Amino acid sequence: MKKIVFVLCAVALSNVGFAQKKYATFEAKIENRNSDKISIIGPKKYKKEIALNKDGFFKDTLKVADGMYQFYDGAESTMLYLKNGYDLKMKLNAKEFDETIVYEGKGAKENNFLAQNALYEEQFDYDTALASDELTFGKLLDAKKKTDAERLRKADLEPAFVALHQKSIDQNVAGLQEYYKENQAIKALNETPAPSFEYLNHKGGKTKLEDLRGKFVYIDIWATWCGPCRAEIPYLKQVEEKFHNKNIEFVSISIDTQKDQEKWKKFVNEKELGGIQLFADNDWNSAFVKQMGITGIPRFILIDPKGKIVNANADRPSSPKLIEVLEALLK
Structure with missing residues (x-):
């Protein structure tokens, strides 16, 4: 602390x-x-x-x-x-x-x-x-x-x-x-239905939370300008690799401003970011961001296959505890 x-x-x-x-x-x-x-x-x-x-x-x-x-x-x-x-x-x-x-x-x-x-x-x-x-x-x-x-x-x-x-x-x-x-306030969100979102997908089109029903969803709220967010990227890649082909999707939602959308696209390409890469529609003021009470990043959220929030403030990829949690859920 x-x-x-x-x-x-x-x-x-x-x-x-x-x-x-x-x-x-x-x-x-x-x-x-x-x-x-x-x-x-x-x-x-x-x-x-x-x-x-x-x-x-x-x-x-x-x-x-x-x-x-x-x-x-x-x-x-x-x-x-x-x-x-x-x-x-x-x-x-x-x-x-x-x-x-x-x-x-x-x-x-x-x-x-x-x-x-x-x-x-x-x-x-x-x-x-x-x-x-x-x-x-x-x-x-x-x-x-x-x-x-x-x-x-x-x-x-x-x-x-x-x-x-x-x-x-x-x-x-x-x-x-x-x-x-x-x-x-964040803890109170646990075990409640996750608010929906529909954001631009780096690969084209848009992706909404409902598209991922039936799988656990681990969400990373981040931005290209955020140092602590970038520091988690190597660990996130390791976690994604470990749980590849498991019943879980890794979703990264950028809250960069609209004027930095091209910067975000370039960053995703250069860093070869995996998972599902999305771009929020209104940075900090996006509905999903506000409904989840996000005032600082990076922030990680874990959602179950039915769309219920498991943990509104989940462990970071750099925390060994995350592996334990995911292994227990996906066994």
């Missing part, structure tokens, strides 16, 4: 303003680095890229608005708290990214708290909480909020940092509540 925490914490990228005329100095030594440069992204569209030397070292001065920033080494990232006047030194081993981050110098206390907080958040069982009933979920969330606030209070950190991190805690809770609410 780390990815959810980072998404929810993104709201903390706010700032106090250019309150000082000094610069912040920031240096780091990164062992086993993921990239030849690091990126720092923050408030007011702030972005700076800094090259690392052959030993994974850099030192630079930063004119910043006091606040929260995101530090990237390739795909790995961590939160930073920066202020003009800070003299911050970081050490980390990218092979164990979060576990090895340590700061020294002015500003180290707040940033060590952020580094340790990433590990602390991983200890919370988000999957269990989100799968629980509403009463239990509320109790778990209340307990977490109190624990987080108490932990922050005892850390004895700068008041400005405390205010920003408390805002992050509050936004985290609000985001989880909204995510839980959406999940519950």
